[in-house]
Amino acid sequence: MVTKNQIKLVVNLKQKKYRTQHALFVVEGEKLVKELLQAGVEPLKIFVDGTWKGSGLGETELVSGAILKQMSSLKQPNGVLGVFYMPKPLKTEVSDWVVALDAVRDPGNLGTIIRLCDWFGIRELVCSMDTVDCYNPKVLQATMGSIARVNIVYAPLPEFLKNAKQPIFGAFMDGEPVYGRELPAKGILVMGNEANGISDEVGAWVTERISIPQFGGETAESLNVATATAILLNEIRR
């Protein structure tokens, strides 16, 4: 039987402060819950309602549709809601690239960037304190299971960069074209905010200002931060 306190906990986890306090987060939908289980993320509890006819979620707790709706962040809950422990940091190679994000605000962009880090084998992602929370439901929707395979740390970026020993690359509209450049085996790639790019106080620590050349006769306004990250990680790995 689900208790009132359990329901209250799940409802509270919609807010970042409770997620941080309990080191728990919520994902919804059979597909995403399965991916996290397969990725080895430990569940506290998986709730399902009577509409769910699937299998392969391990131990589940059946609740009424009304209770699942109360717990859910979705207008139309989809039958499965998992509460998971935040993954513990992975052991990573320090001799690789790190991605650092300066005030990325859009959950879909952060989710896509986490998935890109996973694809390109980047295991360390450092987010400025004002980057959107990676356990925000919309971020999780876009990351898929990748959240379990990338270490995500929130830290003041100028501090982090000040102590870094690797070369620090930053993406700027007016940076040097990245094509034909020798890129080192390790480094930090800084990507900026959707509207304003990299802030001055973070940019001050960038040692190499790079850009993606434009071919449309300089008419296109800019690339979305997630697509620009895709291109630059591809340049680093190719």
Add this chain to the structure above:
Amino acid sequence: MVTKNQIKLVVNLKQKKYRTQHALFVVEGEKLVKELLQAGVEPLKIFVDGTWKGSGLGETELVSGAILKQMSSLKQPNGVLGVFYMPKPLKTEVSDWVVALDAVRDPGNLGTIIRLCDWFGIRELVCSMDTVDCYNPKVLQATMGSIARVNIVYAPLPEFLKNAKQPIFGAFMDGEPVYGRELPAKGILVMGNEANGISDEVGAWVTERISIPQFGGETAESLNVATATAILLNEIRR
């Protein structure tokens, strides 16, 4: 004075069949309307309400907040709504790359891909008949002004590919790695549906199956179609 018929026209333009019938579409927000004007797209009418204090939109028609809300697709209309004629096809070089989309359904993905084509100077985008409509408001939100700088055609893809003289590249999870390949000066790049990739009937016309190598130990599920397009267009142009 705005007439009842004008209001009805704008409301109807929320539906694709009326957009096609009238060859008109709607964009909302000062920024996007300005971008289309700057890109040379011809407006039929630009409506504003009393909350708009800006300038630089040329001739505008002031309507009440209630009427703007009726015309708007947004929960919170933002003061400016432009009705534009669909742009006429640009003159393009036939000797360049063409992007073809097979059943891309997510408006954000199509919008991002149009913006990428613009950035990389690709002037021809061919969409399968079941690709999301490029004048859908959510697509326009993601394309920014790029809609005016890329020719977008809806056509049955197998037919289009059958008649093509260029080599046809298609992105497949199990394709040949794209790195280190010589890519020709012209060709067609086919990208598939978000969940199912390229369909069999379209895939049958693909002459070169390519993929983006994965570095995360083969754990990441897949790349989003817009980020994969970003990487492949970068490979074509670099």
